Amino acid sequence: MTDFYDTPFWAGHDHVFLGAGHETNERKTWAVIGICTAMMLAEIIGGNLFGSLALIADGLHMSTHAGAMLIAALAYTYARKHANDRRFVFGTGKLGDLAGFSSAIILAMIAILIAYEAIVRFMAPVAIDFNEAIPIAVVGLLVNIVSAWLLSGGDHGHQHGHSHGHAHDDHGQDEELRRIETAVGVVELSIFEDGVPPVFRIALEGGNSSLSAENVTLTTIRPDGARQQFRFAQKSGYLESNSEIPEPHGFKVTLGLPGGVHAVEFEEHAHVDTHGVDTRDHNMRAAYIHVIADAAVSVMAIVGLLLAREFGWLWMDPLAGVIGALVIANWSYGLIRQTGATLVDASSDSRMETRVKAAIEEAGDKLIDLHVWRLGPGHLGAVLSVVTQKQERNSSFYHSLLGRFKGLSHITVEVHPVGTIHFDI
Structure with a gap:
């Protein structure tokens, strides 16, 4: 018997996996289309009139650039308008x-x-x-x-890093700190995770003296x-646990100190998890590369034309075209590799796979199957199968466990109680 869970589309869980700046990028793209279309006509006409291959090349690329911008703009518009269309099983995030x-x-x-x-042109030079x-x-x-400036500010890179936010109660007390009245004084028990894996720390309030590690459980x-x-x-002045806290x-904590045993409780706080996934908008990235490519060809055209004029090197004009x-x-090539991998659902985030595996194993269970793929900019989907010895654990438990990972936007879990599948755990 297995327990299968996937929050259904009709039960309040949307499938909108668009990038954070989707509408802004859409407006930028339409603006660039207008500018480039006008320049495209000027360069193609001018290149033919004045006999410059580099200028014609720039104009031809500008024309395809304007067409590519149109593809990008239409993709943004269509993805936004059909973001909640049930025909798209995992949303429209991959249209970009x-x-x-x-x-x-x-x-x-x-x-x-x-x-x-x-x-x-190398074989038959043309007067310029x-x-x-x-x-x-x-x-x-x-x-x-100007086009590059308009398209700048989009997310063309990765988001990395890790931090945990610490909430406070109504009295300003850190939810990660517990003060305990004991026979040896007020003991501060805390979960410390500032830039390191989370560990317990124990210290006497005020730091007047230190506890002995041998006398604490x-x-x-x-x-x-x-x-x-x-x-x-x-x-120095405190005790620190030798192992990290999963x-x-x-959880509840029983703390054994000289003079007695004390019980306190920690509640799971809201983590600000910035272990970011790939937030690059490949649609905007493609548009941006088109602009930069246009700029590179323009530079090559200017350099080739200047050298050809000053030194009579007519071959510099076609050479500029080759370099461009x-x-x-x-x-x-780079863009084809990146977008192609997403379109065929290649595993796109090994770090997320590692984190999911670690979370399952830290919970005392065994992960027997895992698939992680990109749904859209900053959004990942995951399908996994788990073998557990805890009969009371169902898929909701794992959905809650993994739901804290930023960017893991769609989770499907299959749970196998130990004994229902031939697998050693």
């Missing part, structure tokens, strides 16, 4: 990755086209009207800079009856 993949393919095609045209071509290339670069008792004993090491931090093509091809 699909748009990014499409843009990367367009980038690759343009790189091939520019390289081909450059080879033709430098005084007309160079100003247009400069204007093209300025447009790219501590046992945690969790809601399911699980017990864990902690040993302590002597530190999550969650909700290589740069675009490299960025395209």
